[in-house]
Amino acid sequence: MSIDAAVRWLLLIHQLPAKPAYARVKVWRRLQALGAVTVKNAVYALPANAETREDFAWLAKEIVESAGEAIVCEASLIEGLSDDELQALFDAARDTDYARIAVEAREAAARLVGDAPDDVLAEVTSHAARLRKQLDAIVAIDFFGAEGRATAEGLVSGLEAALKQEGEAMSDGKTVAAPPPGPLKDQVWVTREGVQVDRIASAWLIRRFIDPGARFRFVSGTGYRPQPGEIRFDMFEGEFTHLGDRCTFEVLLGRAGLDDGALRAIGEIIHDIDLKDGKYGREEVAGVRSLISGITASSTDDEQRLARGAALLDDLYSSFAVRKDGQ
Incomplete structure (x- = not known):
């Protein structure tokens, strides 16, 4: 998908002292949680909007309070990196996240094959809740709609549906099938x-x-x-x-x-x-x-x-x- 040529980007340019090391780790984790991607060395980018401006402003404040230096600027890309190339970096990062969710959801669903004991059902139910929470967090920073989202969402939703069917199984051991769709003509x-x-x-x-x-x-x-x-x-x-x-x-x-x-x-x-x-x-x-x-x-x-x-x-x-x- 090609993005609007007028897109604006936020760039966080920062520097932290070598010690304490935990400050670097803390900032890196915050950048990951915000969905920022590396443009070069200590330069990170986010698409510009009111929320991301506030996110980078708070992070810049944290960096300064950790004895570091930080500059936040809003820019248009001209040379060296195109808007589409930068978007691709965001999509690749989110696809990596979605792939991890998909693997875990498949593994959890495989544990439900056959008559799973109660302790396994409890573990898978807890795992499914964690995956849903993680997926929602990834979706929140999926700024451009990465391809892997549909697969990850489908697998997590399928896992949740399978668990629901386990809990609502009929006395004869069968589950209720989904109702057929309504008329699908000229839609x-x-x-x-x-x-x-x-x-x-x-x-x-x-x-x-x-x-x-x-x-x-x-x-x-x-x-x-x-x-x-x-x-x-x-x-x-x-x-x-x-x-x-x-x-x-x-x-x-x-x-x-x-x-x-x-x-x-x-x-x-x-x-x-x-x-x-x-x-x-x-x-x-x-x-x-x-x-x-x-x-x-x-x-x-x-x-x-x-x-x-x-x-x-x-x-x-x-x-x-x-x-x-x-x-």
Whole structure:
């Protein structure tokens, strides 16, 4: 996603004495908590807004009180580093955070397989609460909507749902299935701009098999408030998004009741590309990943990405349909 050329940045330029060492550690931890990234040596950046100005002002005060020096300035980037490159540093930092949450959520969910004893359920419940708290803290400093957010949110939400089902299990040992979605015809479907593999595939699935009259809107990954009647997909708190270890495409398949071997096969490919966990090990993954990467690299226009992705997925679907079972 390309950001506004008029974006302003806050830069904290500081220096601390070598001792006491704890002062350096304290400042570093505060910078991490604020979501700041290193521009060069002791220069840290945040996108400029009222909240981040206050955050850096307080931190500068702490640095001075620790016998250090600090300058906070607001600037536009001109040479040496572009706005997009600086945004990429923020996204990479948050994706690292989200990846850690995703790993822990998968490991916790694996402990619920079978009849988990009460002590394990208690441990996983406590772990899930910690992960939710950590995820909320990461989201608060995810200034540009990093790609890993949907996966981490889906896995944590899935873990919470699994724990809820354990607690509300019916007397026969079964759990209540989610109700089917209402009519999904001629709707406005909203997703994050800068579409990648899961959003491209999900949009194709929606328009071809769920809602032929679908209209798509592409919005910022952060701070968007849905309008009445809009349906969000592959978005934080969206109606259709990652759940547990399922990508958005897989969630749409299940919620729409599409029992089609060719679509399941495509879902397995999209899952392995998007979640990068090798769950299905489909041999087509590498080729499809390369083709979609080429589509996204050649155009920044989301409608064009969807159109070119649809042509690819149409051919892939036809290939699997001929094989009947998708294998």
